[in-house]
Amino acid sequence: MKQETVKAQMIETTYREAAKEAIRDAIKRDERVFLMGEDVGRYGGCYAVSKGLLAEFGPEKIRDTPLSESGFTGAGIGAAMAGMRPIVEVMTVNFSLLALDQILNTAATVRHMSGNQFGVPVVIRMATGAGRQLAAQHSHSLEGWYAHIPGIKVLAPATLEDARGMLWTALEDPDPVLIFENVMLYNMSGTLAADAGPVDIDKAAVRRPGHDISLITYGGSLWKTLEAATSLAAEGIDAEVIDLRSLRPLDDATIMASVAKTRRAVIVDEGWRSGSLAAEIGMRIVEQAFWELDAPIGRVCSEEVPIPYPRHLENASIPQAPKIVAAAKAVLGRA
Amino acid sequence: MTVPADKPHLSREHMLALLKQMIRIRRFEEKCAELYTREKIRGFLHLYDGEEAVAVGVIPVLDQRDHIVATYREHGHALVRGVPMTAVMAEMYGKQEGCSRGRGGSMHLFDAATNFHGGNAIVGGGLPLAVGLALAEHMRGGDAVTACFFGEGAVAEGEFHESMNLAALWQLPVLFVCENNLYAMGTALALSESETDIERKAACYRIASEAVDGMDVVAIEAAARRAVHAVRESRKPYFLECRTYRLRAHSMFDAQLYRDKAEVEAWRHKEPIIRFQTWLESNHIIHADDVSRIQAEVDAEITEAVAFAEAGTWEPVGELTRFTYAESAPPPAR
Numbered sequence: 100m101k102q103e104t105v106k107a108q109m110i111e112t113t114y115r116e117a118a119k120e121a122i123r124d125a126i127k128r129d130e131r132v133f134l135m136g137e138d139v140g141r142y143g144g145c146y147a148v149s150k151g152l153l154a155e156f157g158p159e160k161i162r163d164t165p166l167s168e169s170g171f172t173g174a175g176i177g178a179a180m181a182g183m184r185p186i187v188e189v190m191t192v193n194f195s196l197l198a199l200d201q202i203l204n205t206a207a208t209v210r211h212m213s214g215n216q217f218g219v220p221v222v223i224r225m226a227t228g229a230g231r232q233l234a235a236q237h238s239h240s241l242e243g244w245y246a247h248i249p250g251i252k253v254l255a256p257a258t259l260e261d262a263r264g265m266l267w268t269a270l271e272d273p274d275p276v277l278i279f280e281n282v283m284l285y286n287m288s289g290t291l292a293a294d295a296g297p298v299d300i301d302k303a304a305v306r307r308p309g310h311d312i313s314l315i316t317y318g319g320s321l322w323k324t325l326e327a328a329t330s331l332a333a334e335g336i337d338a339e340v341i342d343l344r345s346l347r348p349l350d351d352a353t354i355m356a357s358v359a360k361t362r363r364a365v366i367v368d369e370g371w372r373s374g375s376l377a378a379e380i381g382m383r384i385v386e387q388a389f390w391e392l393d394a395p396i397g398r399v400c401s402e403e404v405p406i407p408y409p410r411h412l413e414n415a416s417i418p419q420a421p422k423i424v425a426a427a428k429a430v431l432g433r434a
Numbered sequence: 435m436t437v438p439a440d441k442p443h444l445s446r447e448h449m450l451a452l453l454k455q456m457i458r459i460r461r462f463e464e465k466c467a468e469l470y471t472r473e474k475i476r477g478f479l480h481l482y483d484g485e486e487a488v489a490v491g492v493i494p495v496l497d498q499r500d501h502i503v504a505t506y507r508e509h510g511h512a513l514v515r516g517v518p519m520t521a522v523m524a525e526m527y528g529k530q531e532g533c534s535r536g537r538g539g540s541m542h543l544f545d546a547a548t549n550f551h552g553g554n555a556i557v558g559g560g561l562p563l564a565v566g567l568a569l570a571e572h573m574r575g576g577d578a579v580t581a582c583f584f585g586e587g588a589v590a591e592g593e594f595h596e597s598m599n600l601a602a603l604w605q606l607p608v609l610f611v612c613e614n615n616l617y618a619m620g621t622a623l624a625l626s627e628s629e630t631d632i633e634r635k636a637a638c639y640r641i642a643s644e645a646v647d648g649m650d651v652v653a654i655e656a657a658a659r660r661a662v663h664a665v666r667e668s669r670k671p672y673f674l675e676c677r678t679y680r681l682r683a684h685s686m687f688d689a690q691l692y693r694d695k696a697e698v699e700a701w702r703h704k705e706p707i708i709r710f711q712t713w714l715e716s717n718h719i720i721h722a723d724d725v726s727r728i729q730a731e732v733d734a735e736i737t738e739a740v741a742f743a744e745a746g747t748w749e750p751v752g753e754l755t756r757f758t759y760a761e762s763a764p765p766p767a768r
């Protein structure tokens with residue numbers, strides 16, 4: 100990540116625009132790159148990420164597909180295996196379950212199963228998360244499930260820099276990379292360096308340094324966690340916020356360094372708690388940093404229900420800043 | 435009844451009933467669109483504007499014991515099936531008096547009392563479910579029919595093909611009703627299917643089929659009578675393609691970049707309510723005051739539904755996890 104030294108020129112943009120710019124840039128850089136998915140072209144993308152790209156690049160590069168998640172994801176995997184660099188867009192993670200066979204049984208296995216004769220350099224992007232009152236078939240956060248699968252990499256860009264920068268690095272990766280874009284982030288605006296470009300995809304980032312407790316999170320929950328850290332600061336608690344960025348592989352070193360410093364940890368994960376990514380992280384801390392801990396690890400996850408439609412129940416289902424504050428205080432014995 | 439089961443019953447009353455149901459759906463959804471802009475209804479809202487004749491033509495032909503599986507564009511189906519408008523509107527609001535306790539919203543209307551097995555918001559997701567409902571019926575030796583509604587977009591999904599094959603292979607009483615409105619979100623039929631004559635797909639599975647003008651409620655009812663009769667008698671699946679058009683945006687988040695306004699205008703002239711109403715009036719079967727009476731009745735029903743929804747209550751947050759599992763079973767270990 101380039102920063103400081105020369106004061107880069109900054110532009111006002113949004114997460115959606117940053118993601119679009121990443122696609123545009125990738126198509127221009129590499130003639131093997133193309134975008135495919137349901138309604139990416141004429142409709143403009145279900146979350147408008149690809150709006151305008153059809154006019155710019157034409158229907159070969161911005162390829163509308165029928166409603167065939169398994170079929171077109173598999174086709175993207177095949178094209179990648181044959182040397183192309185497809186970006187497959189699946190509307191939301193719930194629909195990706197129709198393509199799970201292709202992702203798990205083909206994309207993730209081929210390199211290992213073929214004795215390294217074939218690889219699948221595909222990138223699969225999809226929206227994830229709750230917050231738009233879309234109910235129980237459009238709101239889940241299943242990226243933690245995907246992070247269970249060896250053979251793929253799983254990214255969760257939470258910032259404008261990462262929305263802009265992760266795609267190209269993912270396309271350069273010889274293996275399948277899944278990128279999860281939290282639906283509540285698309286409208287997020289902010290400033291981004293005009294020359295922002297590729298970023299690394301294997302390191303977690305410390306988004307707020309602190310000494311008293313490590314709040315470990317990713318994706319849409321990052322902003323709620325930062326908000327919680329601000330509230331905690333008002334009560335004299337100095338929280339460190341870690342943005343995982345990559346859910347597979349996990350950057351253990353950054354997590355453990357933080358925990359070694361703060362001696363306390365709360366994991367914030369929009370996935371359901373049982374069998375969650377949060378569980379995995381908690382266990383790794385226990386395995387690698389047990390003797391550094393001063394208190395049991397805490398977790399804030401989604402309630403174990405299909406996400407309901409009404410606003411108040413949806414809000415109650417997923418992590419929110421007050422719950423994060425409460426969990427942090429409990430770990431600090433200040434509840 | 436003197437009319438054979440597969441012939442429509444073209445009395446004045448019957449025709450007034452068909453007209454009323456279509457107007458009822460249209461006005462209800464116009465109110466929903468308004469309530470959406472007032473943020474009373476949230477999430478996705480998919481309107482059936484232009485397609486009303488399909489639900490109105492097919493559903494009344496079914497018996498009480500028959501089953502219905504629908505999509506997220508299912509307000510009309512629920513209303514025609516007899517789910518009370520009050521409960522449907524409360525569901526749109528997310529109130530616990532709604533037909534799904536408020537938890538589903540617009541896309542997930544359920545009603546056990548009328549065998550309404552839900553709005554499914556996974557495209558193609560309802561088809562295997564319908565096959566299963568019919569399989570149970572088949573195994574129990576019952577004679578109920580399962581009517582499964584879906585858009586032409588679902589035809590590209592593997593689940594469509596798997597379901598058609600299973601229903602034919604096992605000879606299950608499923609009535610597949612394809613609501614072909616020519617677009618799946620922004621994707622025109624010709625951009626998603628190599629064979630755009632959807633009805634022909636049934637032949638690959640040896641399923642009897644028929645395509646009908648989906649803007650003509652009488653033609654749909656006649657076709658539905660033939661279809662339901664065939665399924666009930668033969669205990670085999672049947673495929674009915676209704677050729678219609680969605681006059682509004684796919685949902686409330688659609689700029690409609692993919693089609694010309696002129697095309698939509700041209701279809702406006704073929705829309706099912708005006709078409710039927712004009713035909714009835716010009717044949718002196720109904721009069722202008724019949725229509726105004728229907729509208730007044732429908733408006734009163736809508737007013738009551740909105741009041742019911744407004745007066746409805748939010749499910750307490752403490753109930754959030756209730757019914758994740760059956761309550762009679764011991765709670766699963768945490």
Ligand SMILES: Cc1ncc(C[n+]2csc(CCOP(=O)(O)OP(=O)(O)O)c2C)c(N)n1
Binds near residue numbers: 137168190194197555
């Ligand atoms: C498996 C799956 N993929 C994608 C979507 C997003 N989506 C919702 S409706 C729709 C279009 C479906 O078109 P069609 O089946 O023709 O029904 P219509 O909406 O026209 O009634 C799409 C792509 C979804 N809900 N489920």
